[in-house]
Amino acid sequence: MTDPNLIRNFSIIAHIDHGKSTLSDRILELTGTVAHRDMQAQLLDSMDIERERGITIKSQAVRVDYTADDGQTYQFNLIDTPGHVDFTYEVSRSLAACEGAVLVVDATQGVEAQTVANAMMAMNANLEIIPLINKIDLPAADPDRVRSEIEEGLAIPADDAVLASGKTGAGVHDLLEAVVYNIPAPTGDPDGPLRALIFDSYFDPYRGVVALIRVVDGSLKKGDRVLMMATGTEVLVEEVGARRPAETAMPQLSVGEVGYLVTGLKDVRQVKVGDTITATARGVSEPLPGYREAKPMVFTGLFPIDGDQYEPLKEALEKLSLNDPALVWEPEKSHALGFGFRVGFLGLLHMEVIKERLEREFGLDLLATAPSVEYHVYRAGGEMISLHSPQEMPDPGEIERIEEPYLKAKILIPPDYVGAVMELTTARRGTFVTMNYLSPTTVEMIWEIPLSELIMDYFDKLKSNTKGYASLDYDFDGYKPSKLVKLDILLSGKPVDALSFIIHKDKAYDRGRMLTEKLRGIIPRQMFEVPIQAAIGGRVLARETVKAKRKDVLAKCYGGDISRKRKLLEKQKAGKKRMKNIGSVEVPQEAFMAILKVDD
Numbered sequence: 001m002t003d004p005n006l007i008r009n010f011s012i013i014a015h016i017d018h019g020k021s022t023l024s025d026r027i028l029e030l031t032g033t034v035a036h037r038d039m040q041a042q043l044l045d046s047m048d049i050e051r052e053r054g055i056t057i058k059s060q061a062v063r064v065d066y067t068a069d070d071g072q073t074y075q076f077n078l079i080d081t082p083g084h085v086d087f088t089y090e091v092s093r094s095l096a097a098c099e100g101a102v103l104v105v106d107a108t109q110g111v112e113a114q115t116v117a118n119a120m121m122a123m124n125a126n127l128e129i130i131p132l133i134n135k136i137d138l139p140a141a142d143p144d145r146v147r148s149e150i151e152e153g154l155a156i157p158a159d160d161a162v163l164a165s166g167k168t169g170a171g172v173h174d175l176l177e178a179v180v181y182n183i184p185a186p187t188g189d190p191d192g193p194l195r196a197l198i199f200d201s202y203f204d205p206y207r208g209v210v211a212l213i214r215v216v217d218g219s220l221k222k223g224d225r226v227l228m229m230a231t232g233t234e235v236l237v238e239e240v241g242a243r244r245p246a247e248t249a250m251p252q253l254s255v256g257e258v259g260y261l262v263t264g265l266k267d268v269r270q271v272k273v274g275d276t277i278t279a280t281a282r283g284v285s286e287p288l289p290g291y292r293e294a295k296p297m298v299f300t301g302l303f304p305i306d307g308d309q310y311e312p313l314k315e316a317l318e319k320l321s322l323n324d325p326a327l328v329w330e331p332e333k334s335h336a337l338g339f340g341f342r343v344g345f346l347g348l349l350h351m352e353v354i355k356e357r358l359e360r361e362f363g364l365d366l367l368a369t370a371p372s373v374e375y376h377v378y379r380a381g382g383e384m385i386s387l388h389s390p391q392e393m394p395d396p397g398e399i400e401r402i403e404e405p406y407l408k409a410k411i412l413i414p415p416d417y418v419g420a421v422m423e424l425t426t427a428r429r430g431t432f433v434t435m436n437y438l439s440p441t442t443v444e445m446i447w448e449i450p451l452s453e454l455i456m457d458y459f460d461k462l463k464s465n466t467k468g469y470a471s472l473d474y475d476f477d478g479y480k481p482s483k484l485v486k487l488d489i490l491l492s493g494k495p496v497d498a499l500s501f502i503i504h505k506d507k508a509y510d511r512g513r514m515l516t517e518k519l520r521g522i523i524p525r526q527m528f529e530v531p532i533q534a535a536i537g538g539r540v541l542a543r544e545t546v547k548a549k550r551k552d553v554l555a556k557c558y559g560g561d562i563s564r565k566r567k568l569l570e571k572q573k574a575g576k577k578r579m580k581n582i583g584s585v586e587v588p589q590e591a592f593m594a595i596l597k598v599d600d
């Protein structure tokens with residue numbers, strides 16, 4: 001058994017792009033866990049898309065041995081947490097597995113929204129925080145300013161903040177020493193009944209579901225019978241070990257340790273992040289606190305462009321779900337788009353990643369409808385329906401009220417942009433709550449804003465209206481009643497169900513007009529005239545017309561220039577890829593996304 005006094009469990013937390021993954025890689029290299037020649041940039045971000053986009057999607061845990069200046073060898077368990085707001089719950093569970101956190105702040109950017117949010121979470125989890133000012137190799141680095149932002153804005157003493165560069169390796173040794181001295185060793189009852197926290201899980205095609213765990217009390221070894229308390233699943237432990245970073249089997253995981261557990265289960269939904277593992281015999285009755293179900297927040301319809309790809313799409317969703325309990329889906333039928341699926345995601349990034357994987361890894365051509373949120377529609381009798389798709393909206397006459405999800409949003413900006421944020425966020429139905437100066441250069445604004453407004457390009461607008469300075473973080477803030485209506489789009493006089501969306505009543509007219517104008521530019525000319533209308537119920541709010549096409553593309557080709565003709569046809573075919581025939585009108589993917597783009 002490892003002496004708990006020689007264990008240090010910590011997370012690295014940061015605002016997106018402040019350099020967490022690069023720093024983690026450098027720690028692996030410096031401690032000799034991974035030899036320099038084997039170092040693949042950002043080793044911890046293992047998914048292709050993670051590496052390409054430079055973001056961390058899943059939590060990762062790595063065990064590192066560090067021989068400190070005091071001559072003792074410590075077991076470091078380092079947990080790299082997802083930096084994106086979609087994965088806040090995973091971050092909170094990773095933190096619960098630790099005693100400390102390294103708070104990475106980019107020396108050129110300073111404190112940003114997720115720096116604050118993550119630091120708050122670490123404080124709430126009672127973690128010892130080591131501030132680290134990163135990227136000091138950059139000429140624009142301003143450690144003094146960042147130090148005072150950390151002190152004034154976060155109330156974290158930063159005199160002893162580690163100055164480091166994940167890129168050059170400067171300061172990384174100081175960090176490792178600070179971890180030994182400042183982060184407390186885990187405490188827990190080595191002989192008590194087993195209690196372990198699951199902070200991540202994944203599906204290994206050869207070994208079934210693997211859980212990443214932190215042993216809080218007791219110990220765990222191969223052959224033990226354990227129970228997952230929230231799901232009631234019992235398993236025989238097939239293997240335990242640590243990731244260094246390759247999975248390395250060990251005789252046991254004892255009190256305070258972080259490691260993995262091979263369950264042999266086939267369904268990742270039985271091994272939930274936040275759940276507590278205990279022994280089947282002589283187990284505890286009280287789980288560890290803080291368990292919560294992952295809940296999808298954003299929904300979209302995914303339809304194969306080619307109807308033959310319906311089954312392959314279903315199989316692909318099943319495959320991805322094996323590893324992603326937060327991904328939920330059910331079949332959806334659209335008059336306009338045929339058979340597809342209504343898919344629920346944790347947030348917009350999660351959605352983007354899944355869409356990209358479906359297309360890239362499974363070779364599917366998909367058409368996605370505009371994302372929507374879950375509305376609660378109360379019928380006159382009091383019955384509540386959870387609405388995931390505008391198509392399911394009952395007739396206005398049957399509805400007593402509709403409630404929509406709200407967020408509490410935290411926006412950090414330099415003071416000059418307060419006005420711009422006020423204007424934009426008010427236009428998006430935001431309600432201003434309060435504003436604080438975190439430092440002379442950073443203002444924190446708190447807003448309540450409907451999630452449906454946020455998923456309509458709000459973040460892009462916020463960034464562009466503040467020259468890229470704004471950072472945003474949010475939490476779910478419950479459901480509130482709103483005056484919402486379903487806006488229908490009609491092509492050639494017929495409503496296109498997949499283009500309809502739900503919107504606040506006061507905005508319906510402007511949006512209807514704007515959207516018909518936009519669609520006129522997006523829908524290619526056909527052989528005939530196509531009227532585009534926006535309507536609520538049967539009442540038309542706006543109308544535009546796509547004029548009929550005058551000439552055939554091939555008419556331009558003179559004589560029998562076959563290769564040119566073929567080229568043109570191929571070009572047309574490629575252009576058609578992301579189009580769907582609705583009635584007799586060809587509608588491109590962009591038309592569905594136009595719903596999300598708002599001109600403020």
Ligand SMILES: Nc1nc2c(ncn2[C@@H]2O[C@H](COP(=O)(O)OP(=O)(O)OP(=O)(O)O)[C@@H](O)[C@H]2O)c(=O)[nH]1
Nearest residue numbers: 016017018019020021022055056083135165166167
């Ligand atoms: N100059 C310099 N660049 C750095 C340093 N650390 C990271 N970067 C760069 O900053 C960018 C973001 O680094 P990442 O390590 O991916 O950041 P991250 O915080 O892990 O990002 P997420 O996983 O998306 O939260 C990359 O382009 C890195 O090359 C540093 O110390 N100096």
